[in-house]
Amino acid sequence: MTAYVIAHLRDPQELHPQVLEYLERIQATLDPFAGRFVVHGGPVDVREGSWPGSVVMLEFPTGEHARDWYDSPAYQAILPLRTEHLEGEVIIVDGVGPDHDSAAMAAELRKSGDVAQG
Structure with a gap:
C-alpha cells in the first residue's frame, strides 16, 4: 500500500543556508527507498481553517519504506x-x-456500533 510523508512547515522569516543544503541533499536519501516528491511547497489555497506555511508530500511504495527512509542514517544526518x-x-x-x-x-x-447517537 502506498504511503505518504506529509510535512506542514512554517515559512521562516529568513531562509537559512542550511535549509538550502538540506534541499540539495534530500533526494539522495530518498532514492534508496523509492521515495519521491508529490508536493513540494507552492501556493496553498486554504478553503477551511488556517494554514500558515507550506506543504511537502513524499510518496513511498509502502509505509515500511517511508519509516525506513525517515529512520535511515543518511536522512537522520541531514534532518537537523x-x-x-x-x-x-x-x-x-x-x-x-x-x-x-x-x-x-x-x-x-x-x-460497529461506535457511532454517536443523535
Missing part, C-alpha cells in the same frame, strides 16, 4: 539542517487502495 531552522509537523500515513469506497467504510462504521 531543516529542524533547527524550520518549525513544523511531519507525519507518515498509509494511502488507500484503488477500490476504496467511503460509503462502504461508513456502512462498516455504522455496523
Whole structure:
C-alpha cells in the first residue's frame, strides 16, 4: 500500500543556508527507498481553517519504506539542517487502495456500533 510523508512547515522569516543544503541533499536519501516528491511547497489555497506555511508530500511504495527512509542514517544526518531552522509537523500515513469506497467504510462504521447517537 502506498504511503505518504506529509510535512506542514512554517515559512521562516529568513531562509537559512542550511535549509538550502538540506534541499540539495534530500533526494539522495530518498532514492534508496523509492521515495519521491508529490508536493513540494507552492501556493496553498486554504478553503477551511488556517494554514500558515507550506506543504511537502513524499510518496513511498509502502509505509515500511517511508519509516525506513525517515529512520535511515543518511536522512537522520541531514534532518537537523531543516529542524533547527524550520518549525513544523511531519507525519507518515498509509494511502488507500484503488477500490476504496467511503460509503462502504461508513456502512462498516455504522455496523460497529461506535457511532454517536443523535
